[in-house]
Amino acid sequence: MANAPPVDLPFARRLPKVELHAHLTGSISRACLHAIWETRRQQDPDLQLDDPLVAIPPGKVDYHVQTFFPLFSSYIYKLCDDLPSIVFSTRRVLEDFQADGVVYVELRTTPRAIPSRDITKDDYVKTILDVLREHNEQKSNTMRAFLILSIDRRNTAAEAQEVVDLALKYRNGGVVGVDLCGNPAKGDVSLYTDAFNRVKAAGLKITLHFAEIADSGTDDELNTLLSWQPDRLGHVIHVNSSFQERIKKENIGVELCMSCNVHAKLITGTFSDHHFGFWRDTSVPVALCTDDVGVFCSPLSQEYYLAATHFGLDRAQLIELAQRPIASIFTGASERRRLESTFKHWSD
Ligand code: IMP
Ligand code: ZN
Numbered sequence: 001m002a003n004a005p006p007v008d009l010p011f012a013r014r015l016p017k018v019e020l021h022a023h024l025t026g027s028i029s030r031a032c033l034h035a036i037w038e039t040r041r042q043q044d045p046d047l048q049l050d051d052p053l054v055a056i057p058p059g060k061v062d063y064h065v066q067t068f069f070p071l072f073s074s075y076i077y078k079l080c081d082d083l084p085s086i087v088f089s090t091r092r093v094l095e096d097f098q099a100d101g102v103v104y105v106e107l108r109t110t111p112r113a114i115p116s117r118d119i120t121k122d123d124y125v126k127t128i129l130d131v132l133r134e135h136n137e138q139k140s141n142t143m144r145a146f147l148i149l150s151i152d153r154r155n156t157a158a159e160a161q162e163v164v165d166l167a168l169k170y171r172n173g174g175v176v177g178v179d180l181c182g183n184p185a186k187g188d189v190s191l192y193t194d195a196f197n198r199v200k201a202a203g204l205k206i207t208l209h210f211a212e213i214a215d216s217g218t219d220d221e222l223n224t225l226l227s228w229q230p231d232r233l234g235h236v237i238h239v240n241s242s243f244q245e246r247i248k249k250e251n252i253g254v255e256l257c258m259s260c261n262v263h264a265k266l267i268t269g270t271f272s273d274h275h276f277g278f279w280r281d282t283s284v285p286v287a288l289c290t291d292d293v294g295v296f297c298s299p300l301s302q303e304y305y306l307a308a309t310h311f312g313l314d315r316a317q318l319i320e321l322a323q324r325p326i327a328s329i330f331t332g333a334s335e336r337r338r339l340e341s342t343f344k345h346w347s348d
Pocket of ligand 2: 021023181209234291
């Protein structure tokens with residue numbers, strides 16, 4: 001590849017990619033939300049919800065902590081509140097990732113009950129797993145998809161245990177781990193110690209949103225989170241050198257979401273200031289991730305392209321970077337072998 005041309009977007013799209021940090025509902029495109037809204041409006045002309053193209057204007061990506069979380073609770077969850085919408089949007093999310101060259105995805109979602117429609121959290125999880133299975137069984141699909149269940153920082157300890165119950169119930173049906181997500185300005189994470197200890201004891205994997213904002217980056221919180229022995233950490237922003245050293249020593253995978261961090265102003269500065277610049281020079285498994293492509297509008301191919309542009313990576317370096325997450329996938333040996341073989345046989 002000595003004389004290869006510089007990385008461009010088509011190259012980043014063709015490159016096989018592994019996505020490890022993508023929230024299902026946050027990955028629904030505006031176009032898909034709009035299609036759901038049109039269907040819902042045909043069924044119910046009195047539907048009291050704005051068109052998504054008005055509620056979430058195309059091109060708007062400057063959501064921050066105060067405006068981001070309400071977007072879900074006060075809008076998207078109200079729009080996608082029946083099983084047909086959940087099935088339709090999950091299929092579209094899978095199609096979108098695959099069309100972008102993603103060959104392996106661990107989607108994550110917070111189990112959601114919709115009492116007005118008689119939908120339990122179990123129904124919600126089972127419905128999504130059915131869509132994932134249908135996708136994985138289709139031989140022509142080049143991407144395989146798995147599910148992580150999220151505990152939200154607003155959950156009670158009992159609700160967190162309910163998420164763990166579901167993860168254990170469906171561990172042979174596609175659930176590979178448990179996450180802690182939600183508004184980082186809320187909650188006391190020590191509430192979930194018993195729940196995550198149960199996840200670990202059962203041999204399921206753990207990923208945690210880690211030090212997203214200064215308030216969730218206190219020594220107390222980070223010590224509690226690390227005591228659960230997580231396998232991967234998301235964001236990893238407000239982390240001092242002693243925690244960086246611990247992450248390196250324990251070889252914990254890091255999930256880095258550049259566009260989300262820049263647009264939501266979770267970091268100071270811009271892409272070239274992103275802490276990817278620090279983690280890329282360590283030996284931990286680094287995974288570039290989208291977080292919420294439906295909100296921040298930067299598909300995984302663009303995250304790789306941005307890394308190449310702002311950190312001066314050539315094609316060979318980008319191919320190497322794309323393989324780094326393989327060491328931290330939650331599924332195990334057979335998927336690891338499939339991914340290694342995909343890269344081995346891939347040539348541009
Ligand atoms: P869902 O879990 O599939 O419903 O995806 C949307 C949910 O993911 C939101 O309600 C948030 O709780 C969570 N989420 C999405 N992005 C972030 C993030 O950057 N930090 C923490 N939580 C997030
Ligand atoms: Zn996230």
